[in-house]
Amino acid sequence: MSDLNKHDGSGPGDSDDRVDRTPAVPEEPIANPGLHPHTWRPTDVDEKASRRAERQVATLFGLSAVCTVAFVISYFTLDIGTNWTTFGGLGASTLFLGVFLGLALMLIGIGIIQWARKLMADQEIVEMRHPARSSDADREATVAALTIGIEESGIGKHKLVRRSLLLSVGFLGLPAVVMLRDLGPLPKDVANAAEGTGLQHTLWGVKPGVRVVRDVVGTPIRASDLQIGDLVNAVPEGLFDLHGTELQAAKAKGAVIVVKLAPDEIKSQQGDQWDVGGVLCYSKICSHVGCPISLYERTTHHVLCPCHQSTFDLADSAKVVFGPAGRPLPQLALDVDDEGFLVAQHDFLEPVGPSYWERER
Amino acid sequence: MSIDTSKVADSNTTTPASAKAPSKAGAVATWADDRLGLGTSMKKQLRKVFPDHWSFMLGEIALWSFVVLLLSGVFLTLWFDPSMAEAEYQGSYDPLRGVEMSKAMISTVELSFDVRGGLLMRQMHHWAAHLFIASMLIHMMRVYFTGAYRKPRELNWVIGCLLILLGSLEGFTGYSLPDDLLSGTGVRAADGFLKATPVVGSYMSFFLFGGEFPGDAIIPRLYIIHVLLIPGLLLGLIAAHMLLLVYHKHTQWPGPGRTEENVVGYPMLPVYAAKAGGFFFIVFGTVALLGGLLSINPVWKFGPYDPTKVTAGSQPDWYMGWPDGLLRIIPGWESVIGGFTISWNVMLPILIVPPLMLVILIALPFIESWITKDDREHHLLERPRNRPTQTAVMVSLMTFYGLAWAAGGNDIIAIKLHLSINQITYFMRVMIFLGPLIAFIITRRWCISLQRHDEQTLLHGYETGIIMRSPEGGYSERHLPISNDAAFRITARDRDEVYAVGSKVDDNGVAAPGGKLDGLRAKLSTLMYADNVQKPTAAELEEAHHHAEHEHELTAALDGRVADGHQFDGHHAVEGETLRGDH
Numbered sequence: 001m002s003d004l005n006k007h008d009g010s011g012p013g014d015s016d017d018r019v020d021r022t023p024a025v026p027e028e029p030i031a032n033p034g035l036h037p038h039t040w041r042p043t044d045v046d047e048k049a050s051r052r053a054e055r056q057v058a059t060l061f062g063l064s065a066v067c068t069v070a071f072v073i074s075y076f077t078l079d080i081g082t083n084w085t086t087f088g089g090l091g092a093s094t095l096f097l098g099v100f101l102g103l104a105l106m107l108i109g110i111g112i113i114q115w116a117r118k119l120m121a122d123q124e125i126v127e128m129r130h131p132a133r134s135s136d137a138d139r140e141a142t143v144a145a146l147t148i149g150i151e152e153s154g155i156g157k158h159k160l161v162r163r164s165l166l167l168s169v170g171f172l173g174l175p176a177v178v179m180l181r182d183l184g185p186l187p188k189d190v191a192n193a194a195e196g197t198g199l200q201h202t203l204w205g206v207k208p209g210v211r212v213v214r215d216v217v218g219t220p221i222r223a224s225d226l227q228i229g230d231l232v233n234a235v236p237e238g239l240f241d242l243h244g245t246e247l248q249a250a251k252a253k254g255a256v257i258v259v260k261l262a263p264d265e266i267k268s269q270q271g272d273q274w275d276v277g278g279v280l281c282y283s284k285i286c287s288h289v290g291c292p293i294s295l296y297e298r299t300t301h302h303v304l305c306p307c308h309q310s311t312f313d314l315a316d317s318a319k320v321v322f323g324p325a326g327r328p329l330p331q332l333a334l335d336v337d338d339e340g341f342l343v344a345q346h347d348f349l350e351p352v353g354p355s356y357w358e359r360e361r
Numbered sequence: 362m363s364i365d366t367s368k369v370a371d372s373n374t375t376t377p378a379s380a381k382a383p384s385k386a387g388a389v390a391t392w393a394d395d396r397l398g399l400g401t402s403m404k405k406q407l408r409k410v411f412p413d414h415w416s417f418m419l420g421e422i423a424l425w426s427f428v429v430l431l432l433s434g435v436f437l438t439l440w441f442d443p444s445m446a447e448a449e450y451q452g453s454y455d456p457l458r459g460v461e462m463s464k465a466m467i468s469t470v471e472l473s474f475d476v477r478g479g480l481l482m483r484q485m486h487h488w489a490a491h492l493f494i495a496s497m498l499i500h501m502m503r504v505y506f507t508g509a510y511r512k513p514r515e516l517n518w519v520i521g522c523l524l525i526l527l528g529s530l531e532g533f534t535g536y537s538l539p540d541d542l543l544s545g546t547g548v549r550a551a552d553g554f555l556k557a558t559p560v561v562g563s564y565m566s567f568f569l570f571g572g573e574f575p576g577d578a579i580i581p582r583l584y585i586i587h588v589l590l591i592p593g594l595l596l597g598l599i600a601a602h603m604l605l606l607v608y609h610k611h612t613q614w615p616g617p618g619r620t621e622e623n624v625v626g627y628p629m630l631p632v633y634a635a636k637a638g639g640f641f642f643i644v645f646g647t648v649a650l651l652g653g654l655l656s657i658n659p660v661w662k663f664g665p666y667d668p669t670k671v672t673a674g675s676q677p678d679w680y681m682g683w684p685d686g687l688l689r690i691i692p693g694w695e696s697v698i699g700g701f702t703i704s705w706n707v708m709l710p711i712l713i714v715p716p717l718m719l720v721i722l723i724a725l726p727f728i729e730s731w732i733t734k735d736d737r738e739h740h741l742l743e744r745p746r747n748r749p750t751q752t753a754v755m756v757s758l759m760t761f762y763g764l765a766w767a768a769g770g771n772d773i774i775a776i777k778l779h780l781s782i783n784q785i786t787y788f789m790r791v792m793i794f795l796g797p798l799i800a801f802i803i804t805r806r807w808c809i810s811l812q813r814h815d816e817q818t819l820l821h822g823y824e825t826g827i828i829m830r831s832p833e834g835g836y837s838e839r840h841l842p843i844s845n846d847a848a849f850r851i852t853a854r855d856r857d858e859v860y861a862v863g864s865k866v867d868d869n870g871v872a873a874p875g876g877k878l879d880g881l882r883a884k885l886s887t888l889m890y891a892d893n894v895q896k897p898t899a900a901e902l903e904e905a906h907h908h909a910e911h912e913h914e915l916t917a918a919l920d921g922r923v924a925d926g927h928q929f930d931g932h933h934a935v936e937g938e939t940l941r942g943d944h
Contacts, residue, residue: 032618098485106642106646109639183569184570243447306671306674306675309772326694326695355695355707360702
């Protein structure tokens with residue numbers, strides 16, 4: 001075991017507070033054979049092998065420099081921009097920059113490790129551990145200092161000081177929370193039925209008879225133009241007059257899907273006479289966590305949310321037939337205006353989108 | 362040391378060079394020490410010993426990919442504009458030209474197509490993030506499987522768990538920044554998660570988004586969280602993680618000359634510094650190759666976020682996949698109590714189970730030490746098979762994670778394997794409970810049978826593959842003893858002690874008063890240790906060797922005779938060959 005301590009890399013002070021921690025176990029079946037004698041590598045004893053390793057390392061470093069130069073050349077010569085279909089869907093510039101940068105870095109890394117493995121000393125050395133805890137003497141001194149400090153401060157004696165300090169510091173938590181109040185308005189601050197803002201309102205309720213218009217193009221929809229089985233993505237008229245944040249917020253609540261089913265297929269709907277000759281309108285926003293419902297299966301009249309696969313039966317009040325959603329999609333009551341275009345009778349009667357604590361209130 | 366070292370190259374001396382004329386390095390060191398006084402601590406640290414094993418590299422991958430993230434991230438911030446103001450894209454990518462989108466999205470696409478090396482850096486940043494989180498997870502498993510979290514390293518385990526949490530959040534805030542359709546869908550879901558919080562849900566959503574979803578505040582807020590808040594926390598925790606590693610000294614595998622009291626390996630300067638430094642370049646280079654060769658997160662193909670649009674197969678980055686999987690397989694439970702809505706279908710999979718999993722993970726070392734009441738320090742690693750229950754616990758957790766993760770891809774699995782998505786979901790609903798249980802039982806028994814195999818090898822030697830025929834005509838396989846080193850490695854482990862209630866008695870022979878939970882502790886201890894195979898005692902080993910020697914004597918007549926028989930298969934001339942070799 002003398003070998004164990006032979007190459008102790010630690011200073012003498014290291015082992016001072018080491019306690020004997022040899023575990024008291026039944027006799028060990030096999031004694032620790034001790035560290036093996038060091039064996040020399042070819043590069044240690046053969047000058048030629050050593051030179052060869054040196055050349056290998058230098059070659060790797062040299063190649064890395066070549067790659068770095070190639071990187072810079074690629075940067076200035078290769079086009080960026082719309083040439084992104086070159087080389088398997090990647091831009092030539094990106095491709096070559098990545099390859100040369102990668103090689104330049106890796107060659108340095110491989111070179112250094114080759115150097116470490118072949119040329120640096122590979123003698124294993126032994127260092128003694130010390131327990132994570134400090135020595136008993138240090139501990140006692142620290143505890144003593146702590147005790148004196150606490151005593152001298154009088155924090156134990158002066159209860160009033162202690163408690164009032166705790167109270168005042170605890171109170172400082174309040175500003176930290178209160179200061180965040182203006183991160184955003186409260187839900188009730190923005191609730192406005194006339195503008196369709198807030199969690200309970202959408203653009204469908206800003207006036208009676210809001211027209212149902214096609215998404216993107218904004219053209220109104222004539223009930224008679226729809227065939228059985230059609231599904232149209234639609235939004236409230238007036239949505240495209242909005243911009244930026246208002247547009248996105250209104251879209252995120254107002255988007256609907258309009259479907260036409262054969263009247264005898266409709267098992268139920270959420271309100272009396274909310275369809276127009278088999279044309280039904282439901283919120284497009286999933287009642288689970290708010291993804292837009294997108295996949296319609298015509299034969300079963302199911303719509304499926306691609307995010308978490310909640311499935312709703314449009315012929316049966318958009319009830320959940322599968323998946324994690326807890327509620328049906330809210331239905332929008334339809335009517336036709338004088339010109340025969342689809343309009344909403346009134347706003348949704350419940351909030352659209354994900355559930356929240358006070359949504360039933 | 363009897364070996365002849367006279368031929369050793371100059372650089373390979375076994376003793377430190379003695380002080381000669383002041384070298385350049387010495388002069389610099391003197392200048393620095395005069396001002397910083399680092400000499401005292403450096404005298405030990407420079408030649409600090411690190412043990413060598415491939416699995417110790419996993420945490421290094423995480424460290425270096427974090428460095429790559431910092432470097433590539435700084436580059437990206439020079440062009441990225443975290444603004445939700447809408448503008449028309451006019452860059453060089455044709456299909457999106459003229460489309461209204463947020464400046465965050467515009468600057469991301471411009472960074473990809475109008476800044477040389479921009480796409481490379483974006484892709485490197487994203488790949489490095491994957492690598493960072495993946496290597497942290499695998500490093501965590503390595504630490505658990507080998508028992509490296511035991512005293513005195515429990516706090517470093519806690520820090521590591523927090524790093525995984527923060528790394529995942531950093532990833533989520535990062536990939537949400539481009540404001541593309543895919544990440545916007547993720548942010549939309551996050552809004553749903555917030556709203557599902559009891560009592561304050563809608564308030565939290567309004568505060569985070571600065572009003573109604575989506576508002577114009579979320580990207581700038583996520584940005585500052587992503588580039589300042591979380592990286593700052595990560596840096597601090599990584600520094601603490603490293604400092605504790607240095608202070609505790611690295612764990613090592615048991616082996617000849619390696620004990621609980623020492624650490625055997627290569628010195629920090631030069632070998633470990635070179636290997637670790639070289640490895641940084643290799644990780645960096647690998648990430649650069651990935652970034653250059655493999656497309657990742659092509660936001661220009663997804664287009665800008667639009668709350669009415671979504672793509673099929675929408676999925677978060679993989680490390681966010683497992684809560685998403687739980688969210689997919691939970692039934693649509695929602696209850697209204699006293700007029701208030703409680704969305705169990707969102708709360709359970711997102712707000713309750715993932716934090717609970719983190720708490721379980723953090724608590725593992727503390728639960729174990731409560732059961733074992735083992736107060737010793739442990740610096741020698743354990744083989745996973747020698748800790749069957751702990752190994753089984755981790756495999757069980759991994760199975761839970763893996764199943765939940767697979768459930769997050771139930772749509773992709775359904776499409777690729779032509780299966781019914783409903784059936785996959787029903788299957789997962791059952792397996793998420795059964796799978797971890799089955800994995801636990803199998804892993805535990807597997808470990809124990811590996812222990813039995815170790816014991817066999819130790820007592821009766823390894824199987825040589827030589828079949829012996831006895832004079833009576835019976836066949837048996839010849840076993841030979843394993844090397845002393847190998848035998849030592851197998852036996853270099855603690856004997857497990859099963860705790861029984863009332864087993865502790867004081868000096869007067871009176872049973873120590875038991876706590877309320879002693880019964881539970883005893884049951885868990887039995888589960889943990891009772892079935893394990895303990896290493897043989899010296900006497901048992903002696904007896905087995907004695908037995909083996911006796912057997913060898915019986916077959917000694919055959920020793921030294923090689924007869925593989927193939928010469929006599931009819932295809933060779935056999936003159937001068939004997940069935941039993943002479944040598």
